[in-house]
Amino acid sequence: MPTTPQNMEEHLALFEQACRAAGLRVTHQRLQVYRQLALLDTHPTAEILHQELRKKIPTISLDTVYRTLATFAAHGLINKVETIESQARFEVALMRHHHLICSSCKTIMDFQWQSVDDALLPSEVSAWGRIDTRSVVVYGICHTCLQQTPLPGK
Template sequence: MAVSKSEIERRMRRFAETCQAGGLKLTHQRMEVFRELAGTDDHPDAETIYQNVRRRVPAISRDTVYRTLATLEEQGLVHKAEILSGRGRYDANMDHHHHFVCTECGRVHDFYSQALDDLPIPRSVTAIGRVESTQVQLRGICAGCAKSKC
């Protein structure tokens, strides 16, 4: 899924501001890895990001992409989600949102829900530890896959 130009620009500004505030250099490789994520809501895995960035920056190494993703996650610029296959999938949408995961094609769709945001944390969970963030993941068959089965 494509992200609007204004949203990509907003994400890129946040990236630059966060790097500067954290003392991280704005290297060409970091910018290209983040730009790859900022321009999609497809939640690609690290290998997909590497392959796509490599088309623009042929000299980039797989190790650089993996290290950059780890750094971006540490800086709070991307979120790593374990979806279906156990592979880490990356998301540059740092607004509070939830995921719908298609169990057929594996696509991940972002959605927003105030009702889910407002769900109370059960006491049994707070007894286990302090909750720092929440995200609901719904699994089912997306409209595209359901349509192709008809």
């Protein structure tokens, strides 16, 4: 769920408001980390973001990227996406959606599934405590990978 360059300014303004509301200082690094993440729809890792960010801020440290992403995620400004890889992946938290992961090429796609978003959770779940979010992860093999290797292992 990326943002196009056209509405980036307005998106960043909203983000800045959200930061202040959360008691977070609005720093150049934070704005740029968020901006870079919003530009990409590839669920980048901290490492990938760092490489991109260094083009604009040559001195930015990888640790800052990690710390900034962790801070944003802790305040619900972005999502840390669950994956099967060891490296964590991130995305802006704009719209409720779910994930489709190709077990072969590891690409993560977003999709929406309104009926699950709206569905009542089983009563045992409601009884468990306070529910905040629900997320569906679907695993499979994408068309591209299916064509490359006719019968990949499950």
